Amino acid sequence: MKLEFLNSLGAVIRQGSFAGAAEEVGLTPSAISLQMKKLEEYFGQPLFDRSARTVRPTPLALELAETVSAALNAVEEARTRHTGALTGRIAIGAIRSLQPTMIPLVLGVIAKRHPGLSVRVIQGDSVELLDQLKAGRLDGAALVRPMAGGSSRLYWRDLAEQPFVFVAPADSESNDMSELVARYGWIQFDTTLTSGRTAATYLHRFAPGARPRFELESIEAVLAMVAQGLGVSIIPRLPASLSSRVLVRQIPLRGPAPQRQISFVCRATDAETRKAIAIRDAFVASYEGMDAA
Incomplete structure (x- = not known):
């Protein structure tokens, strides 16, 4: 037992x-x-x-x-x-969209709580990060949890649910997504990623004939293009800290909107180790702090 x-x-x-x-x-x-x-x-x-x-x-x-x-x-x-101070080196994985938003907060928490730790941050998509975690190259990661819930051999801690939103140029006036797609053109978020495929599936519900004008590999690049009036897109909802810096309109999706679950994950055998707990608690504190802001 x-x-x-x-x-x-x-x-x-x-x-x-x-x-x-x-x-x-x-x-x-x-x-x-x-x-x-x-x-x-x-x-x-x-x-x-x-x-x-x-x-x-x-x-x-x-x-x-x-x-x-x-x-x-x-x-x-x-x-x-x-227990003495936590020291040594840890490797944290995070999907691309978390790098400019959550990772600075997470590293700030770790630096304050565990100044003796050296941290390496690895970027990748969720599948790549899970592979690296299982291979022992990461101590923990923050990624999109699989729709099926994720392997029970891993320890999961859900952090935030991100609903998808429609983004349009700041000077656009209509909330009719079909009209906006026809006017500005469609910018597709990378369909090799689960989030990109989710966005494309939703788009084809109300604009079945739409074809992407551009396809980009990062949410930041999509936002930059939309801000320049070069298209519209569907992406996970922006954190408040990023929304204030990017001049786009976020329009809630009609009907049951898709969403993605951001979770912390580590190997189940490592879940009670001090390194894994330090990473998990830093992500939890960062998300809770963002929600309270």
Whole structure:
């Protein structure tokens, strides 16, 4: 039996569901379910009544959670009290669109909290970064989480949901996307990336005959072209810090708008290491700080 299973047990009780617990601890609901089954096999009896819409803990589950909570708090206090400064070198992966927006914030947090750390930042698309992470060349990464949820062999911590928006030149007046495409032309965000394919799929709902006038590999390049009046596009919604610097109009998409999930990910075996925790906490703090701004 692993200690992390008992930690997940406490999360299920606090959240009232496997899905809520998964979000709290950064795993998938299926991984939480498997952990609870392992615990029930270990103790030889059910820990939850699953007959209702929400899972209800048994008296044994409540007793275990109370006992384990005190033990885990004591362990964490001892670790914090006796652990020295974090030093050495870490490698962080991040998709291109996060480089000018989130990475400076993340590195600022790391520099403040762990001045003895040297950080290398690697850029790539989500698939490339996952490959490098699995190969052991990255300590953690921030990327677009796969639609299927991502491998349960990895540790996931969701950071932000980014809905897609339609961007048009600042001096455009219409909100009719079909009209704007016909007037300015379509700028396609790289369709080798999931975000680019998502944008193209949505575009073809209301402009099925549209063909891209330009296709560019970065959101920043797309924005620069739109700001110059050279086309319109669909991209993930801009952070407020970037919106104030780029002269474009952001128009909400009609109907159910697509979105992408930005997540921190590391190898599951590394999730409790100090380096992985330092990277994860820096991303979480940066996104929370941006939301509060």
